[in-house]
Amino acid sequence: MKAYLILEDGTVFEGERIGADRDTVCEVVFNTAMAxxxxxxxxxxxxxxxxxxxxxxxxNYGINEExxxxxxxxxxxxxxxxxxxxxxxxxxxxxxxxxxxxYDIPGIAGLDTRALTRxxxxxxxxxxxxxxxxxxxxxxxxxxxxxxxxxxVVARVSRKEMEHFPGQGPRxxxxxxxxxxxxxxSLRRRGxxxxxxxxxxxxxxxLAVKPDGIMLSNGPGDPEECTGPIACVRKLYExxxxxxxxxxxxxxxxxxxxxxxxxxxxxxxxxxxxxxxxATGRVYITSQNHGYVVRGDSVPGEGRVxxxxxxxxxxxxxxxxxxxxxxVQFHPEASPGPVDTGxxxxxxxxxxxxxxxx
Numbered sequence: 001m002k003a004y005l006i007l008e009d010g011t012v013f014e015g016e017r018i019g020a021d022r023d024t025v026c027e028v029v030f031n032t033a034m035a036x037x038x039x040x041x042x043x044x045x046x047x048x049x050x051x052x053x054x055x056x057x058x059x060n061y062g063i064n065e066e067x068x069x070x071x072x073x074x075x076x077x078x079x080x081x082x083x084x085x086x087x088x089x090x091x092x093x094x095x096x097x098x099x100x101x102x103y104d105i106p107g108i109a110g111l112d113t114r115a116l117t118r119x120x121x122x123x124x125x126x127x128x129x130x131x132x133x134x135x136x137x138x139x140x141x142x143x144x145x146x147x148x149x150x151x152x153v154v155a156r157v158s159r160k161e162m163e164h165f166p167g168q169g170p171r172x173x174x175x176x177x178x179x180x181x182x183x184x185x186s187l188r189r190r191g192x193x194x195x196x197x198x199x200x201x202x203x204x205x206x207l208a209v210k211p212d213g214i215m216l217s218n219g220p221g222d223p224e225e226c227t228g229p230i231a232c233v234r235k236l237y238e239x240x241x242x243x244x245x246x247x248x249x250x251x252x253x254x255x256x257x258x259x260x261x262x263x264x265x266x267x268x269x270x271x272x273x274x275x276x277x278x279a280t281g282r283v284y285i286t287s288q289n290h291g292y293v294v295r296g297d298s299v300p301g302e303g304r305v306x307x308x309x310x311x312x313x314x315x316x317x318x319x320x321x322x323x324x325x326x327x328v329q330f331h332p333e334a335s336p337g338p339v340d341t342g343x344x345x346x347x348x349x350x351x352x353x354x355x356x357x358x
Contacts, residue, residue, distance in 0.1 A: 001016060001017040001021070001132050002014065002015075002016060002017070002132060002134070003015050003016055003017040003018075003106075003108040003130065003131065003132045004108075004130070004131055004132070004136065005028070005050075005079065005108055005111065005116075005128050005129070005130050006128060006129045006130075006131070006136070006138065006141040006142065006145065007028065007119075007126050007127070007128045007145065008126045008127045008128065008142055008145035008146045009123060009126060009142075010138060010142055011119060012138070013108075013111040013112070013115075013116055014110075014111060015108040015109055015110035015111035016108070016109055016110045017106070017107070017108065017132045018078070018080075018083050018096075018097050018100060018106075018107040018108065018109045019078060019097060019100030019101050019105050019106050019107035020100060020101055020103075020104045020105055020106045020107075021106070021132060022104070022106055023106070023129065023130065023131045023132075023133070024050070024076055024077050024106050024129070024130050025127065025128070025129045025130075025144050025145055025148045026048060026049055026050040026076035026077050026127065026128065026130070026148070027048060027049045027050065027076075027125060027126075027127050027128075027148070027150055027291075028049070028050045028052060028077075028079070028116075028120065028125065028126060028127065028128040029046075029049050029050070029051060029052065029120070029125055029266070029267060029269055029291065030051070030052040030053075030054055030113075030116070030117045030120055030121075030266070030269060031051055031052070031053055031054065031269040031270055031289070032054045032055075032269065032270030032271070032272065033053070033055065033270050033271045033287075033336050033337070034055040034271075035055075035061075035336055036271070036335070036336020036337070037053060037058045037059070037078075037096070038063055038064070038065075038067050038068060039067060039068070039069050039180075039335050039336045040053070040075070040336070041073040041074070041075050041078065041105070042068040042069040042070045042072065042073050042074065043069050043070070043074065043075075043180060043218075043289060044069075044070050044074045044157035044178030044179070044180070044218070044219060044220055045074075045178055045180075045218050045219060045220045045247065045248070045289050045290070046074050046075040046076075046220065046289070047074040047075075047076070047150075047153040047156060047157050047178065047220040047221070048076055048150035048151075048153050048220060048221065049075060049076055049077075049150070049220075050075065050076050050077030050078070050079055050128060050130065051075045051077070051078055051079065051269075052079040052080075052113055052116055052117060052120070053078075053079070053080050053081075053113065054113055054114065054117050056080075056081040056082055056113070057080075057081070057082050057083075057084060058078075058080045058082070058083055058084070058096060059080075059083045059084035059085075059087060059095065059096030059097065060084040060087065060088060060089075061087055061088065061089035061091075061092060062087025062088075062089050062091075062092025062093065062094060062095060062096065063087070063092060063093060063094040063095070063096060063098075063099045064089075064091040064092055064093055065093065066091075067335075068181065069180040069181050069182060069335060070157070070178075070179075070180065070181060072103060073099075073100075073103050073105055074157055074178075074220070075105060076105070077105065077106050077107055077108070077130050078100060078105060078106075078107035078108075079107065079108055079111070079113065079116070079130075080107065080108075080109050080113065081109065081110070081111065081112070081113040081114075082109060082110070083096055083097055083107075083109045084096065085097070106130050107130075108130055120266050121266055124265045124266055125264075125265070125266045125267060125291060126145070127145040127146065127148045128145050129141045129144050129145050150220065150221050150222070151221070151225070152221075152225075153178075153219075153220040153221040154177050154178060154199050154219050154220060154221055154225070154226055154229070154248070155199060155200070157177075157178040157219065157220060158176045158177060158178060158198050158199035158200075158219070159176050159196065159198050160198055161198065162195060162196065162197050162198065162201065162205075163195075163196045164194070164195050164196075165184065165188055165193075165194040165195075165196070166193055166194075167188060167191045167192050167193040167194060168191050168193070169190060169191030169192045169193060169349070170191075170192055170193065170212040170213055170349060170352040170353070170354070171192070171193040171194075171195070171209065171210065171211050171212045171213075172187055172192045172193070172194050172195070172211060172212065172213050172214070172215050172352075173195050173197060173206045173209060173211035173213075173214045173215070174187070174194060174195065174196045174197065174214075174215040174217060175197055175199065175201070175206070175214065175215065175216050175217060175229065175232075175233075175249065176196050176197060176198055176199060176217055177199050177216070177217050177218065177219030177226070177229060177248045177249060177252070178199075178217060178218055178219030178220050178248065179196070179217035179218065179219075180217070180218060180331075180333060180335065181335075182331075182333035182334065182335040183215070183217055183218070183246065183333050184196070185333070186332075186333045186342065186345045187215065187345065190345060190346070190349055192349075195209050195211065199219070199226075199228070199229055200228050200229075201232070202232065203232045203235035203236050203239075204235075206232070206236065207236070207239055207241075211241060212241070212242070212352040212353065213241060213242040213243065213244065213348060213351070213352040214236050214241055214242070214243045214244075215243075215244050215245075215246075215249070215348070216233065216243065216244070216245035216246065216248075216249025216250075216252060216253060216327070217246060217247075217248070217249050218246050218247035218248050218249065218289070218331065219247070219248035219249075220248070221248075222263070222292065223248055223251035223252055223255055223261050223292055224255065224261060226248070226252055226255075229252050230252055230255050230256045231256070233252050233253055233256040234256040234257070237253070237256060237257065237320075237325060240324075242324050242325065242348065242351040242352050243324070243325040243326075243327075244325075244326060244327070244344070244345075244347075244348040244351075245325075245326075245327035245328070246327070246328060246330075246331060246332065246333070247289065247290055247328075247329060247330075247331060248290075249327060250294065250317070250318070250327035250328055250329050251290075251292055251293075251294055251329075253318075253320070253325065253327045254294040254298075254299065254303075254318060254327070257300045257302065257303065257320065258298075258300045259294055259295065259298040259299050259300060259303070259318075260294075260295045260298040261292050261293065261294055261295065262292065262293060262295055263291060263292055264290075264291055264292065264293050264314075266291075267289075267290055267291035267292075268288040268289070268290055268309070268329075269288060269289050269290075270287075270288060271285075271286075271287045271288075271334070271336055271337035271338065272285055273285070273286050273287075273288045273309065273311070273330065274286070274309070274310035274311065275307045275308065275309055275310060275316040275317070275330055275341075276307065276308050276309075276310050277306065277307055277317075278305065278306055278307065278308065279306065283310060284338075284340040284341050285338045285340055286316075286330035286331065286332075286337070286338065286340065286341055287330060287331040287334045287335070287336065287337025287338065288329065288330045288331060289331065290329060293314045293315060293329065294315045294318065294329070295315070296308075296314075296315045299315070299318055302320050302321055303318045303319065303320045304318065304319055304320075305317070305318055306318060306319040306326065306328075307328060307329075307330075314329075315329065316328060316329045316330055317329065317330075323351065324351060326344075326347070326348075326351075328341070328344065332344040332345060333345075
């Protein structure tokens with residue numbers, strides 16, 4: 001069955017339908033990772049977006065949901081050059097096409113993903129409509145795409161109730177704005193007594209568990225839309241408790257303290273992004289997934305930029321209050337991607353004071 005991707009500027013890409021047979025409108029982005037498509041699909045930060053994979057073959061090692069980053073895939077659409085019809089991996093439990101169909105995610109294969117990626121890099125990220133109908137009207141599709149906005153996605157992907165994962169180490173309150181499972185695993189691997197709160201939990205409820213530290217997770221959408229979490233983080237900051245923020249958590253902290261964010265032309269999504277730690281001059285290769293960035297010229301007086309992107313100079317990390325609070329734009333938990341910056345979780349443990357007494 002033929003399928004069409006119609007971008008908001010009127011550009012049309014033709015391919016064949018994979019996954020669910022339904023229309024969808026989404027923000028079209030690209031990811032440069034060569035592997036890790038299951039982790040990408042299940043990363044809540046992709047809610048509301050159609051993901052273009054630049055590597056030409058997807059699905060070759062199938063699906064094993066033990067590797068999923070959340071309870072379900074969140075991407076609105078999956079755009080690939082070629083999908084393997086038969087997986088080859090002893091851990092595979094399902095084919096990629098069947099997985100997309102089961103979770104009602106439409107996709108398109110057989111189009112020129114290199115041309116699409118170059119188009120998005122030149123023109124900037126834009127919305128698009130994916131359809132397999134043959135009677136589509138270009139003007140109507142373009143209007144639907146232009147009118148689309150990624151809204152309300154943090155509330156959609158966050159858990160609805162607090163969960164407790166007991167441990168003998170420091171007590172950590174994790175704010176779930178769309179937290180990847182790998183963040184939880186990274187904390188639990190270090191023995192943390194973990195309380196995971198929904199995105200709308202009030203600061204008083206979080207502080208009531210007497211945490212040694214507070215973790216702010218990744219998540220989707222425009223950070224300026226997160227007015228509730230921003231107000232909550234301001235109160236958490238004033239509590240004097242150590243805080244570690246990743247991705248959206250990094251942006252929310254900056255906004256809570258008076259900085260500004262802005263949308264990037266096409267964002268950073270992939271597993272090969274170099275960042276430089278300014279204190280040491282060392283460069284790390286990182287996994288990233290974001291379309292917004294903290295403006296370096298707006299970082300408040302109590303903060304200092306700690307990491308920058310080597311490619312474009314954008315802010316990749318900020319340290320506040322002498323290092324009690326620190327945040328990064330990249331993903332130290334990776335999955336997929338390199339674990340070069342996993343030491344930041346150890347730094348968080350150190351800032352909290354090490355192990356908690358039993």
